[in-house]
Amino acid sequence: MSDKITxxxxxxxxxxxxxxxxxxxxxxxxxxADATYIRNVxxxxxxxxxxxxxxxYLPPAWPLAVAxxxxxxILDNMEIGHNVMHGxxxxxxxxxxxxxxxxxxxxxxxxxxxxxHNYIHHTYTNILGKDRDIGYGILRxxxxxxxxxxxxxxxxxxxxxxxxxxxxxALHDLEVENIVKGKRDWEDNKALAAGxxxxxxxxxxxxxxxxxxxxxxxxxxxxxGNATANLVRNIWTFNIIFCGHFPAGVATFTxxxxxxxxxxxxxxxxxxxxxxxxxxxxxxxMSGNLSHQIEHHLFPDIPARRYPEIAGEVQEICERYGLQxxxxxxxKQLGSVAKKIFKMSLPPKGTKIPGLSVLxxxxxxxxxxxxx
Amino acid sequence: xxxxxxxxRSRAVEALTSPHGVDRYLELVNPMWAAKEVRARIVDIHRExxxxxxxxxxxxxxxxxxxxxxxxxxxxxxLGVEVHGARRTTRVFSVSSHEAxxxxxxxxxxxxxxxxxxxxxxxxxxxxxxxxxxxxxEGDFTLPAQVPDHVVFISGGSGITPLMSMxxxxxxRTHRGRVTFVHYAQSPEHQIFAEELADVARSGYGVExxxxxxxxxxxxxxxxxxxxxxxxxxxxxxxxxxxxxxxDAVRKAYADPGTEDLSEALNLEYFKPPTVSNGSAxxxxxxxxxxxxxxxxxxxxxxxxxxxxxxPEFGCRMGICFSCTAVKTEGTVSNVLTGETSSLPxxxxxxxxxxxxxxxxxxx
Numbered sequence: 229m230s231d232k233i234t235x236x237x238x239x240x241x242x243x244x245x246x247x248x249x250x251x252x253x254x255x256x257x258x259x260x261a262d263a264t265y266i267r268n269v270x271x272x273x274x275x276x277x278x279x280x281x282x283x284x285y286l287p288p289a290w291p292l293a294v295a296x297x298x299x300x301x302i303l304d305n306m307e308i309g310h311n312v313m314h315g316x317x318x319x320x321x322x323x324x325x326x327x328x329x330x331x332x333x334x335x336x337x338x339x340x341x342x343x344x345h346n347y348i349h350h351t352y353t354n355i356l357g358k359d360r361d362i363g364y365g366i367l368r369x370x371x372x373x374x375x376x377x378x379x380x381x382x383x384x385x386x387x388x389x390x391x392x393x394x395x396x397x398a399l400h401d402l403e404v405e406n407i408v409k410g411k412r413d414w415e416d417n418k419a420l421a422a423g424x425x426x427x428x429x430x431x432x433x434x435x436x437x438x439x440x441x442x443x444x445x446x447x448x449x450x451x452x453g454n455a456t457a458n459l460v461r462n463i464w465t466f467n468i469i470f471c472g473h474f475p476a477g478v479a480t481f482t483x484x485x486x487x488x489x490x491x492x493x494x495x496x497x498x499x500x501x502x503x504x505x506x507x508x509x510x511x512x513x514m515s516g517n518l519s520h521q522i523e524h525h526l527f528p529d530i531p532a533r534r535y536p537e538i539a540g541e542v543q544e545i546c547e548r549y550g551l552q553x554x555x556x557x558x559x560k561q562l563g564s565v566a567k568k569i570f571k572m573s574l575p576p577k578g579t580k581i582p583g584l585s586v587l588x589x590x591x592x593x594x595x596x597x598x599x600x
Numbered sequence: 601x602x603x604x605x606x607x608x609r610s611r612a613v614e615a616l617t618s619p620h621g622v623d624r625y626l627e628l629v630n631p632m633w634a635a636k637e638v639r640a641r642i643v644d645i646h647r648e649x650x651x652x653x654x655x656x657x658x659x660x661x662x663x664x665x666x667x668x669x670x671x672x673x674x675x676x677x678x679l680g681v682e683v684h685g686a687r688r689t690t691r692v693f694s695v696s697s698h699e700a701x702x703x704x705x706x707x708x709x710x711x712x713x714x715x716x717x718x719x720x721x722x723x724x725x726x727x728x729x730x731x732x733x734x735x736x737x738e739g740d741f742t743l744p745a746q747v748p749d750h751v752v753f754i755s756g757g758s759g760i761t762p763l764m765s766m767x768x769x770x771x772x773r774t775h776r777g778r779v780t781f782v783h784y785a786q787s788p789e790h791q792i793f794a795e796e797l798a799d800v801a802r803s804g805y806g807v808e809x810x811x812x813x814x815x816x817x818x819x820x821x822x823x824x825x826x827x828x829x830x831x832x833x834x835x836x837x838x839x840x841x842x843x844x845x846x847x848d849a850v851r852k853a854y855a856d857p858g859t860e861d862l863s864e865a866l867n868l869e870y871f872k873p874p875t876v877s878n879g880s881a882x883x884x885x886x887x888x889x890x891x892x893x894x895x896x897x898x899x900x901x902x903x904x905x906x907x908x909x910x911x912p913e914f915g916c917r918m919g920i921c922f923s924c925t926a927v928k929t930e931g932t933v934s935n936v937l938t939g940e941t942s943s944l945p946x947x948x949x950x951x952x953x954x955x956x957x958x959x960x961x962x963x964x
Binding site for chain 2: 430434438
């Protein structure tokens with residue numbers, strides 16, 4: 229389906245050069261302001277965390293404690309964790325903000341996540357059969373994924389993934405779908421699973437045993453509060469991330485069309501495979517600037533706080549090349565994602581379903597409909 | 601170790617502060633609070649030597665956090681500072697003050713190397729109050745607990761610092777043996793610690809200080825000269841530290857004239873890894889991630905990678921900090937410090953001290 233590529237090789241090369249130029253300009257300009265910014269975000273996160281943990285001692289302040297801890301966990305996951313582990317701040321030489329050393333406050337061990345996310349997802353973005361983040365091995369999110377009656381549960385699976393997102397992200401690295409397909413062995417997973425268990429144990433111990441126990445008789449309240457904060461973070465990160473790749477109009481690619489991919493084509497695929505969300509400054513910070521998913525996919529290792537400043541330029545370049553720049557409000561993108569999840573749960577028009585003829589009174593789809 | 605430290609390092613606190621660790625919280629309250637990491641506040645910067653037209657030398661007094669475990673005479677420390685746009689750069693410096701215990705202040709003495717980001721910052725820009733990042737004290741170039749009756753110290757230029765630490769330590773331990781202290785400097789006005797050394801020479805019991813300036817006609821280091829100074833010097837415990845030419849001369853002087861074996865009494869400390877000049881600069885080096893290949897020049901992999909236009913991560917550039925660790929997928933490398941060779945596939949190596957012998961691929 230190379231008719232998807234609307235630019236000539238020469239145009240693609242120029243397009244790539246323009247993107248490279250933006251990148252070089254920002255990299256050369258990195259410095260004090262970026263360092264101060266991320267340190268202030270860390271300070272804020274730790275502040276919200278300590279405040280949240282402390283407020284559980286005051287039962288009337290319970291909602292405030294939950295809010296504070298939720299903010300802490302969201303900041304830790306997105307603007308700090310995700311971005312630091314991308315190596316966006318490695319240039320600072322600070323071990324506390326280094327991609328090789330950072331560990332985040334969620335179930336997924338950083339090492340597994342970096343492999344699955346930085347390498348697999350960011351290199352093979354939206355290539356069917358390569359990018360395991362397309363539907364996370366559970367959902368049908370693209371027309372080119374063959375339908376199966378299993379996908380009738382698409383909305384339910386999506387809902388469950390949202391509620392248990394941090395667990396889902398941690399287990400994602402076990403590539404269970406590839407084991408089902410016989411492409412992977414349980415043996416391959418032993419070390420991985422041990423690492424995940426270790427991290428989960430630590431997270432559970434902290435949030436569901438130690439901190440609740442430290443509040444003595446308030447144990448159940450603190451337990452429920454920590455669970456709520458984790459849930460709030462799960463729902464928030466799930467929604468932001470799903471809006472980044474799954475709204476209508478986001479393209480997917482086949483492995484064949486991406487063979488011998490040039491730098492220009494790589495940028496092109498990253499652009500068309502991502503979608504932005506518009507919003508306020510605070511919204512961008514709380515989304516780890518992943519509301520600028522397009523800029524993030526073009527420049528994954530540039531500090532995310534720079535994405536808003538280059539978004540206008542990227543959009544202008546896209547207009548010049550006649551390329552889609554997929555952006556919209558949170559409600560628009562969420563609606564689009566939800567619609568897709570429901571739509572993809574149903575078989576494409578004309579799918580032959582064994583036994584369905586009984587239900588439909590003997591009528592079957594026509595060969596013409598199959599071809600479509 | 602105080603009760604607070606014990607508590608902060610406990611498993612309970614670790615579990616509560618997981619995954620970040622307690623230091624990530626403490627540092628936000630006070631940079632001098634730490635349970636495991638080591639930081640220090642600069643309390644004094646004293647110019648030792650300031651010859652116009654030459655890089656100045658300064659002694660910097662550091663008050664470390666209570667997590668500092670102290671140092672033995674002759675050890676060095678990795679010191680990181682954030683200069684120029686918040687980038688932290690780490691370099692290695694020898695401790696110049698006498699041995700001391702945990703949490704106790706110590707000094708480093710360094711020359712503002714014209715190409716050195718860290719040393720120039722410390723000598724010329726840093727102010728008392730600046731916070732720096734430290735490793736624990738490291739290195740085996742140290743005095744034994746039982747100091748022999750006669751020791752020889754040989755140093756050149758700023759290589760005097762670890763030996764000064766040893767001399768000061770011996771003086772505090774009221775060492776009653778003999779110390780032969782030989783130091784080479786460019787000229788008397790470049791002499792670091794001149795006053796203190798003059799005092800020691802005047803009043804120190806059993807300490808002979810020889811300050812030599814070969815550029816002004818003093819004898820250079822040679823077996824004959826050493827033999828006259830310390831008869832049978834090859835068997836006298838010796839510590840030597842300085843630039844490569846001096847170390848080469850020391851090595852020659854302490855090699856057995858017959859077997860070429862280095863005397864076991866000799867302890868050496870380099871400033872920089874010696875340049876490799878073995879005949880194995882053949883084959884190709886491939887940097888797999890970058891997808892480039894270059895003819896093996898015989899230099900360290902770090903230097904070859906940089907020559908090929910790569911910018912691998914590095915720190916001390918002398919095999920200490922492990923910042924530059926990379927996976928060598930195939931080929932043989934020799935450690936330029938020890939001469940050890942290793943041919944294991946998929947092995948983690950420090951590229952700053954590893955030189956390829958023949959074909960070699962690294963994940964860079």
